Amino acid sequence: MAKTRTIFVCSECGYETGKWLGKCPACNMWNTFVEEKQQSRSKPIPASGSQKAVPITDIIKDTEDRQKTGISELDRVLGGGIVPASVVLVGGDPGIGKSTLLLQMCGALPRSHKILYISGEESVRQIKLRAERLSVNNPNILMVSETNFQVIEDIIEQVGPQTVILDSIQTVYSEELTSAPGSVSQVREIAGRLVVMAKGSGITVFIAGHVTKEGAIAGPRVLEHMVDTVLYFEGERHQNYRILRSVKNRFGSTNEIGIFEMRQEGLIEVENPSMTLLDGRAENQSGSVVVASVEGTRPMLLEIQALIAPTIFGMPRRMATGIDYNRLTMLMAVLEKKVGMQLYNYDAYVNVVGGIRLDEPACDLGVISSVAGSFKNKPIDSGTVVVGEVGLTGEVRAVSHIDKRIIEAKRLGFKKFILPAGNKKQSDRVNTPGEIELLFAETVEEALSYLF
Ligand SMILES: Nc1ncnc2c1ncn2[C@@H]1O[C@H](COP(=O)(O)OP(=O)(O)O)[C@@H](O)[C@H]1O
Ligand SMILES: [Mg+2]
Structure with missing residues (x-):
């Protein structure tokens, strides 16, 4: 009989102790320890004796045998397609579209590709309804609704798929552990078993996972360390745009993003995000400015809007949507102190249009310009x-x-560029005088003098 013991696990980083602690010694977070019953395995895993170290020169390289998913925005985020035997975690808030994306991927993969879709959340009939809406119909996509991991392992063995989709990890449990589905040890155990399975049998695994309010994938952070690739699906609930962001990728660059639009018929790829996101922009309005951001390897033009209004009573309000709040207050402090703009009795609302989150510092000057524009009530050309x-x-x-950034903006017909003086050399290489005008600023004040 296996021995059961009680342990305390940090829900942030997965650190384990024998007694409860107020503060995690590993990640320094407070109040993160949760009690878990853990059963030790009755059988130790046998060490495989067949493994041998080999010289790096003798290893046969798996040449680029990535499987294209058929959804180019997803391929881009994955680094060019699915790497066989890899484990991909797709995280996001409930209702953001994880199941939709994974099901659409099943439909887009070649028809000969054998896929097992395991849902712990919905019945196969419910999935069928969604599949019909998304026009996914391929007899090589096998569906099963199951939450017991031991049963799931048997089904995988029986079916022998090339790709397994587990939707979602928080609903599945292993009988060997007594804790509830979704608990730290369950999530970690199941992810660990899936990783071993993927590496051992060459099956590619996609895991859907919910994200907590704080933005971490529910379950321990170690989950992110175990898998090869972590993709976050994000977006404003009331906007139709969805952004798939790679935050970890062992086989490609991180911070790469894919943009989709959620429609009745599913997620539609947005191939030209700059154009789509700037569509319908109110021109010559004060407080609106276009910035050129680079997400991963892709340049993207976005509109930032600011509204500066007198504070009627009490403390001035600062509100930031799509940019970091602290960054906004810092930039407003620069405007006050270095440009002499008296913003202390004004409310400030700043928004990135389209529900996109910008955390690139290259957008700072854009935020400053939009705030200054609204304060002065002067539109930017x-x-x-x-x-x-x-x-x-x-x-x-x-x-x-x-x-x-310059090339993308030029492509969309922008003519005037306010750029950092330190970028003059690189900028001049892509300059086409007569067609576009490049203006270089060393200080915020100088940049604003070009705008207003
Ligand atoms: N009949 C429908 N028509 C249009 N959009 C729908 C329909 N049903 C669901 N959706 C969209 O799909 C989303 C749910 O996506 P889903 O893939 O189930 O999310 P997740 O798996 O991340 O929880 C909903 O928020 C909604 O935007
Ligand atoms: Mg779902």
Whole structure:
């Protein structure tokens, strides 16, 4: 009979102790320990004796045998397609579209590709309804509704699929552990078994996982360390745009994003995000500015809007949607101190249009320009793009990939560019005088003098 013991696990990082602690010694978070019953395995896993170290020169390389998913935005985020035997975690808030994306991927993969879709959340009939809406119909996609991991393992063995989809990890439990589905040890155990299975049998595994309010995938952080790739699906609930972001990728670059639009017939790829996101922009309005951001390897133009209004009573309000709140207050402090704009009795609302989250410092100057524009009540010429990071002394700092940003903006017909002086050399290489005008600023004040 296996021995049961009680342990305490940090829900943030997975650190284990024998007694409850207020503060985790590993990640320094408070109040994160949860009690779990853990059964030790009755049989130790046999060490495989067949493994041998080999010289790196003798290893036969798996050449680029990535499987294209058929959804190019997803392929881009994965780094060019699915790497066989890899484990991919797709995280996101409930209702954001994880199941939709995974089911659509099943439909887009080649018809000969054998897929096992395991749902712990919905019955096969419910999935069928969704599949019909998404026009997914391929007899090589096998469906099962199951939450017992031991049964799931048997089904996988029976079916012998090339790809397994587990939707979601929080609903599945292993009989060997007494804790409830979704608990730290269950999630970790199941992910661990799936990783071993993927590496051993060459099956590719996609795991859907819910995300907590704090933005972490529910379950221990170790889950993120165990899998090869972590994708986050995000977006504003009331917006139709969804962003798939790669936050970890052993086989490709991180921070790559894919953009989709959620419609009745499923997720539609947005191939030209700059154009789509700038569509319907109110031109020549004060407080609106276009910035050129780079997400992963892709340049993207976005509109930032600011509204500065007098505070009627009490403390001035600051509200940031799509950009970091602290960054906004810092940038407003720069405007006060270095440009002399008296914003202390004004409310400020700043929004990135389209529900996109921008955390690139290259958008700082854009935020400053939109705030200044609304404060002065002066519109910025609608053919202008603003790029630059802003430092605490009010200096405009150089940014990376300036050429990509300029080329993308030029493609969309922008004519006037406010850029960091430190980027002059790289910018001049893609300059086409007569067609576009590049203006270089060393300080925020100088940049604003070009705009207003
Ligand atoms: N009949 C429908 N028509 C249009 N959109 C739908 C329909 N049913 C569901 N959706 C969209 O799909 C979303 C649910 O997606 P789903 O893949 O189930 O999310 P998750 O698996 O991340 O919880 C809903 O939020 C809604 O936007
Ligand atoms: Mg779902």
